[in-house]
Structures are given as structure tokens and as C-alpha cells.
Amino acid sequence: MRLSHLALPLLSLIAAGAARAEDAGDGGARWWSHVQSLANDGMEGRGTGTPGYDRAADYVIGQFRALGLKPMGTEGYKQPVSFVEQVILSDRSSAALVGPAGEKALAVPGDLIVSGSGGPVPESIDAPMVFAGYGLHLPEVGHDDFAGLDLKGKIVVVLSGGPATISGALKSHARSERAHWLAARGALGLITLVTPKQVEIPWTRRIALAGAPALYFTDNSLRDTQTPFLGAQFDPAKSALLFEGSGKTFDQIAAAADASAPVPSFPLALRLKAQVAAKRRDVSSPNLVAMMPGSDPKLRQEYVVLSAHLDGYGIGTPIKGDAIYNGAFDNASGVASLLEIARALKAGKVKPRRSILFAIVTAEEKGLLGSRYFARRPTVPQKDIVADLNFDMALPIFPLTSVTPIGYDQSSLGQDAAAVSAAMGLPITSDPFPDRNVFIRSDQYAFIREGIPALFFKYGFKAGTPEAETEKAWRANLYHSPFDDLNQPVLPAESAKLNDYVTAVTLRVANAAARPRWNQGSFFRRFAK
DSSP: OOGGGSOHHHHHHHHHTTOOGGGSHHHHHHHHHHHHHHHSGGGGGGBTTSHHHHHHHHHHHHHHHHTTOEEOSSBTTEEEEEEEEEEEOGGGOEEEEEETTEEEEEOTTTTEEEOOOSSOOOSEEEEEEEEETTOOEEGGGTEETTTTOOOTTOEEEEESOOOTTSOHHHHHHHHHHHHHHHHHTTOOEEEEEOOGGGOSSOHHHHHHHTTSOEEEESSGGGSSOSSOOEEEEEOGGGGGGGGTTTTOOHHHHHHHHHTTOOOOEEEEEEEEEEEOOEEEEEEEEEEEEEEEOOSSTTGGGSEEEEEEEOOBOEEEEEETTEEEEOOIIIIIHHHHHHHHHHHHHHHOSSOOSSEEEEEEESOSTTTSHHHHHHHHSOSSOGGGEEEEEEEOOOOOSSOOOOEEEETTTTBTHHHHHHHHHHHHTOOBOOOSOGGGOGGGSSTHHHHHTTTOOEEEEEEOOOTTSHHHHHHHHHHHHTTTSTTSSTTSOOOHHHHHHHHHHHHHHHHHHHHOSSOOOBOTTOGGGGGOO
């Protein structure tokens, strides 16, 4: 175990839970065995479109066959997805802030990280900038940071956070949609800032990930932006540079954002000038889809989807000599959970009346691309998919005493989760950090965008607790790094408990007389078809 990477709260909590796979019971041991198979160095981090991903896919397909699940891809268990891989060539790229005092060069990616996702990056850009506060366009709740701003031909700069009076789900949705919304209004790019207090992943780690291949759909109709659009992040320690000459300071604005207070929108005094070099190639990577037919002659024509992403970051920038980003918890653990849930459903006395689709998707780390493709072009009629239940990085690093099913307050699935929570003694805890955008950061959001109710299962904890400090330490030190590997402490028995919980929720949804429905007041009800 690499104990130097872990905070003391994490170590003490795991020690209290007896973190040994051999003590975890059959369910925990089997789960951990799947994780070991998917996250060992031989899988080379399961990067989308790589041989390592294909080897991991072969393992999952073998498990599907052993469980007797029916192939439901377009090519057996596989649903191939075509992408363009785009790598930003930082050594051939440059950027500068231009103002009355001249040019100030920016290091790429040291100061400015250019994203290669979404679509082709513009080769050259020279444009004025505007600051658009939190960058939230939500006229439905009386909030629009873009109101009164001239966006055409501009680079739009936005800040993390948002008003506490707006739900985390709604703020997350607005952030997800804004590149598309801005491009449609003639904006040329988007720079996102994070206040120093809201930093989740250290900037040095983001720099290490900056050279990783990005992906976008080959099919232009599936992209969020149809023309070249600049997406970038700015070093939180240097964000003050953007506000020079504007009459406002980044420190003042960041303090307001940290307090969820109103943040103004205004033109900035500087322009951004950049040259961006990139290389591209075509790649293909499959989603994996299998079905457990329902037992009811009528309801078996409807489907409950269980989803988890198989891809990881692959081989990347070495950190302390290790270049394999194994992705043990993110997200070999989620795929392992789906395999164990399939086993439990197969062996259980109570059979699901609706059919269960197991969707192991690709390219989640590249922008939920595999799940977006499946949700838009499913291998069963989309209208017959009644729900998605998603597993991603549940983090078995402290005892499971409550659950946080992200999205539980948006649809009747929350009632199903609450009923199982009451029966199993695992109360529901609301999302302790709603401005992290968790609602849109995993594959369930692809289904929500298509009007399908969904839940995303996490260990429950409250802000300010030892568990919160443990989770924060894991994200700061292991998340999206080579140290999310098989050497870290783990509580397999706690994962088995969460698997049992989700199995029970699955059965409840699959066997209900009525299909799940959006709550009357849910913003996302408008997407229902």
C-alpha cells in the first residue's frame, strides 16, 4: 500500500473496517477478483481505443457468456462507436494575453490547458474576452449570467460555483449545455476557472493529464458544437491575470463565488491570442451490451439499464515512475459491481419482470461519449427503456452506513431507493458537494438528456465528517492518477453491501406495475419523450 499518498482519516477508517479481501465474504471476494482482473498492469489502464481496453472488453464478454446473458450489441455483445482522437501538441502551441501594455505569454499547458474534446480545436484564435460570472443560463429560475453580454466573436470566461438557491442538478445541467449554447450564439470559446478553495484535482495533476488523447464523435451530428470551438482551463493560481485592467479582482470574485454570492458579468480588458496544434486519427471502441430477459410476457419488452464505464486513462504521464493509470476504483470497481449484480439477479428466487440491460460503456473519461451514443442509438427501442441505474467510482474506502443515489430527488426512482434504504437500514444522504457537478459527470446523465429517469449510486456521507475528509484526500491524491491501483486500501465487504442495495433497487424497479416517472416539479421532466 502506498500509505504516503493517503490521509490519516482514510487509514483509520479503513483499519476499522478490516480492509482485506479474504475477510470480505464470497460477494466481496468475487467483486475484488473482477477488479483485479480489470485493473492489473496488463490492462494498461484500459484507454479507449487501445489494446488494453480490448483485453478488458474480452474479459467482460467472457463473464457475460458465463452468466448466460444474451448478446445485445450490434456485433454480438459489442456496439462499436467511431471517434476521432485528438491530441493537443503543447510544444507546438502558444498563447498570450494581449492588452494596452502589450503581450504576456502564457505557458501551454502550464498556465492554460486546451481541451481536445468536443470537436476539432481552432488552429488560430485572436478574440476579446468577457467574464460571465458562474456561466449559468437558467432563465427558468430567474438566473442568467449571460444577460446583457455581447457574446459573438468572444472568448467567454466563467467561474466555478453558483447560487446556493439553485439545485446542484440544475447548475450541473446548465454547465453541461453551455458550450453548445454559446457556440450557437457565435462565441468562439470558453475558459473555465476554479476558485482556489474549490480545487478538486491539483493543477500539477491536470497538467500531467493534458497530453492525454481526447475524443469526439466522427458523426458531426452527435457533437455538442458543429464548428471549431476553444475549450480551456486556467491555472487557479494565475487566474488574476485575466482580470487585469477590468476594474475587478479575481480575489474579490473568488470570495463571492466561495460564498455562493452574486457574481457580476462584464467585459474583460484583455484579448486571448493562441495558436493550437493538434494531431488526429480515427479510432473505434465498443460499448458492451448484454440482456437478462424479463420473466413477464408483457413487461419483458421494457428495459432497466444498469450502466458502468469500462474505460480509463490508459498509459499517461509518469508520476513517481508509474505511467499506468490503472483505474481500479474508477471504474473497474463499477464494472465488477455490475457483474456481481448480474450474478445475484440470475441466482435469486425473485426474477425481474422487466428485462435488464447491462451496458458497459466506453469513453466516459472522454466526455460520456459511449453512454451518449448508446442512449441516443440504443440497441432496443429507446421508448422501452424505463430507467438507468449507474455505477461509477463508488469508493469503498470507509464503511457503508448510508447511500447517496444522485438524482433521487428528480423522479419516482427516489421512492424506490428510499424504500430499499428503509428495508436495509441504509438511509439516504443528500449530495454533500453539489457544485462538484457529480450529476452530469457520469453516464446516467446521458440517459437523463434523453428523458430517461436515472440514479447514480455513491457512498453516503456529510460534509465536515471524517468520511468527507477521507473522500477529499482520495480525490486529491489518487483520483485520475497511477495510484488508483490494486495496492490501495479497500473494503470489499462494503462494496458487496452496496451491490446488494442496488440489486434490491433494480428488482423493485423491474417488478413495479408502473414504469418510473419524473417528479412533477423536476426540470428534467421536459426531456421525457
